[in-house]
Amino acid sequence: MxxxxxxxxxxxxxxxxxxxxxxxxxxxxxxxxxxxxxxxxxxxxxxxxxxxxxxxxxxxxxxxxxxxxxxxxIPFMNSNWEEQKVIALIEKANNKEGSINNILSKQAQHNRAKKRVRALRNFYRHLVAYTVISIILLLLILMGIREYVVFGIAFGWTVGFIIHFFKVFGVSLFLGKSWEEQKLKGLMEEEKKYYK
The missing domain is CATH 1.20.58 (Methane Monooxygenase Hydroxylase; Chain G, domain 1)
Structure with a gap:
């Protein structure tokens, strides 16, 4: 068939x-x-x-x-949201003049946007989980059950959440999103010169 x-x-x-x-x-x-x-x-x-x-x-x-x-x-956790976000990111990238995305093929744009959407979706999932666990820990502390609450859990979640935030939103001192885009643009320009 x-x-x-x-x-x-x-x-x-x-x-x-x-x-x-x-x-x-x-x-x-x-x-x-x-x-x-x-x-x-x-x-x-x-x-x-x-x-x-x-x-x-x-x-x-x-x-x-x-x-x-x-x-x-939950709307931001399903595949329809994911596809809509991919389309929106591609359109946003196409509207930027001089962007590296104007050089890339449609498939490459789609792949990059899809990767970013997955990272964003995972960030939102971790944010929800972080919030729920933090509320539970806070309620346990307020109820006086301090001896069974390990503050290291909250600290570990916070550190992991901050790292995930920087990874998703491209805030990095070294080798961040802007470095990646500059490197990609440079390599593509070198490749163009080589094949001309």
Missing amino acids: IMSNSENKDYRQAEKRVKAIKGFYINLLIYFIANAVLVYINLVYTPDVHWFWYSILSWGIGMLLYGIVVFHG
Whole structure:
């Protein structure tokens, strides 16, 4: 059976969606099994301290967010948003005069924009996870459960979040996005001279 381009694209989209749903269910199964083991270990070895709730809540929130993404609950985390953002970034790049993107082919522009959108999407996902975990830690501190809260977790999340921010938005002292674009432009100009 020969499919048209639109049918082929629809098929690939459906295939990706099925793969995402399957991945969600596998992760959900792992979530239940792992937390059942953690509850057992906690109740058998340290029944006076119920620490298993931290795993159930934090991992559960992650699974909730994962489910929302898979079943298209948050607009900036689904594939339609991703495609719209790719198109917007390509149009923005085409509107810049003298930009390196004017030299690049349409496919290269699409690939660069898609890479940037994925980085942006992952940044938003990490921002949501960071916010939720920080709120949980703050609530635990306010409830007086200070001895079970590890401040290193919040510190580690903050450092990771800051690094991710710099990576996504291209803020870098060395080898940042602007350096990358200048280097790419220089290499392309050298290549043009070589082939002329």
